[in-house]
Amino acid sequence: MRAGVYDSGVGGLTVVKSLLEYKLFDEIIYFGDTARVPYGVKDKNTIIRYSLEAVEFFKNFDIDIMITACNSVSAYAIDELKANAPFKVSGVIEPGVLALKNKIPNKDAKILILGTNATINSGKYERLLKEHGYKNIESLSPSLFVPIVEEGLFSGKVLKTVMEHYFDGVSQPDAIILGCTHFPLISRQIHKFFPKAILIHSGEAVVEFLEDEFGITETHLNTELKLFASENPDKLKEVANEWLKN
Amino acid sequence: MRAGVYDSGVGGLTVVKSLLEYKLFDEIIYFGDTARVPYGVKDKNTIIRYSLEAVEFFKNFDIDIMITACNSVSAYAIDELKANAPFKVSGVIEPGVLALKNKIPNKDAKILILGTNATINSGKYERLLKEHGYKNIESLSPSLFVPIVEEGLFSGKVLKTVMEHYFDGVSQPDAIILGCTHFPLISRQIHKFFPKAILIHSGEAVVEFLEDEFGITETHLNTELKLFASENPDKLKEVANEWLKN
Structure with missing residues (x-):
């Protein structure tokens, strides 16, 4: 199973950390919109527009579910995401x-x-x-x-x-x-x-939700994590090395 | 004389404050790119692209000089601005x-x-x-x-x-x-x-520079200030009321 994790920046890696811990997927595609972070100060229409662009991005990867780790996206764009994405969608709220x-x-x-x-x-x-x-x-x-x-x-x-x-x-x-x-x-x-x-x-809340709502419980031996960023992908990789280490 | 003041957000109002104090222009058009603030964490090519979009914006206003209050723009995009703008350009560095x-x-x-x-x-x-x-x-x-x-x-x-x-x-x-x-x-x-x-x-440095470099010294009785923002213009106006009061 393949998940797309979407966030405005690097912060969504805290959700990835839980997904890795519970081994729910064999592949996670992470997209951080680092060129336009932070979303938390932007208005509703801008956040919706950016979120729909992320759907387009994930269409390239044949994912089963898109998880928006960003609370601002979950607050303002979750209905639009569910209406427009050709895969399952989960927010965090x-x-x-x-x-x-x-x-x-x-x-x-x-x-x-x-x-x-x-x-x-x-x-x-x-x-x-x-x-x-x-x-x-x-x-x-x-x-x-x-x-x-x-x-x-x-x-x-x-x-x-x-x-x-x-x-x-x-x-x-x-x-x-x-x-x-x-x-x-x-x-x-x-x-x-x-x-x-x-x-x-x-992160922990999403793990519970994926099980209860979508029946995603299987555990995989390894999860391959692929990291993408709209700007400065090296910084994202650096932060991932720092935050995801045990 | 008409100046365009460009900044990534609301911060450039500190430069506007000096321009108002010395009454150098009869009109100031302020553009804050609040939808994409902050520039300080973005990379060079992104900053150049955004800056050239600001030139397009100011073309609508028949300005005499464009002042980029943003240090990040002055650091990375000043040569591109000078090469592409049909008006005079001043940075802050x-x-x-x-x-x-x-x-x-x-x-x-x-x-x-x-x-x-x-x-x-x-x-x-x-x-x-x-x-x-x-x-x-x-x-x-x-x-x-x-x-x-x-x-x-x-x-x-x-x-x-x-x-x-x-x-x-x-x-x-x-x-x-x-x-x-x-x-x-x-x-x-x-x-x-x-x-x-x-x-x-x-702000004070730019006032000196405009005089020394471009001979802009005339004083006007009143400066009309027009405020534009790529997002949330009301916030910009609020901050202007707060920061520009004496």
Whole structure:
């Protein structure tokens, strides 16, 4: 089985990491739109247009399913992708909410959503959580987290100060949705601030979703990973070597 | 006289501010390529392509001179702009170096260049400074400054911690080139770290350059400013209201 993983940049590799861990595919084609990253500050129509271009890209590879690791794409373009792609499509928002539901049955639990401006402004996580009965939801867009991760500052004083800036005054949540591909890379530091919270990671959520929704469970001995980027593919390969190592 | 000011995003408004202050034009057409910001992480060919598209845009306005406020454009595309534009063209790098030369005649002075990755990697400031005889040059790319300014954190603990991260260990310079349109907005905080340094600001440098190079000195009672953006023009107008007020 062959999957196409689509992201605005390098961040989607955190989802690839989970797919590799659970050995769900024998081939993964990764496309990072690094020439036009970040999507999180772009508007809806632009994000839809870019996403449909990614469908065209994946048509070259005879994939079985396209997984959009990018939350901004999942927030704004998932319906258009499903309507236009000749293969199955999975986002990360619905998987994230379902994974949370499995872990936190109590509908009074406090849920904190962390995402980019585009994802938070779309209101998609919030709407879906409410449909599932959750009432106590807070949304936050810590815009500096992405550039800090891109700068490789996964811990230390800069990250700590920036977290204090965004998190001071936020009451302890029961669960946190890491609604951006970059956030799993600083999940341990987020957990230090909110030690009681369960963290929902898109990669693990997608693995569960692929099994429940599409019956994709088979495990393969090896997954071949092919990396493509709209700009600077060497940087993508470098980051993959760094992030995907065990 | 009519000027076109080109930038990758909203940052070029810091240059507009100087042009307004010195009343050099009766009309300024500003184009911010907000759909594709930031340029500072893109490669040379992409930056050249985008810049030539901006020339096409300004052809609609019968401008006398195009000023590229963006340092990344000035670093990579200035020759292509000059070769292809039917109007005069000014960047910010040559003006910055000439302004520094006027202020710091001593060639042994220590010069610190602050810029995006693209600007620093181009080596253009460094090369030009060396051509003018300066020997003691340090270059630094404090990548988090741009997103911090975009987040509106012009002072406070986050900015201070990030400055310590980049500046600790950097010896006191005699002059600092603010080689990115965003940096003038945090120049007071930069000055606190390096109190003896003279700061070179692209906007003021361009005003000097326009006079010396093109003889543009006339002052107009009013400058009409027209703002265009490739995405989210309302955001650009909001930022203009905030940054350009006195």
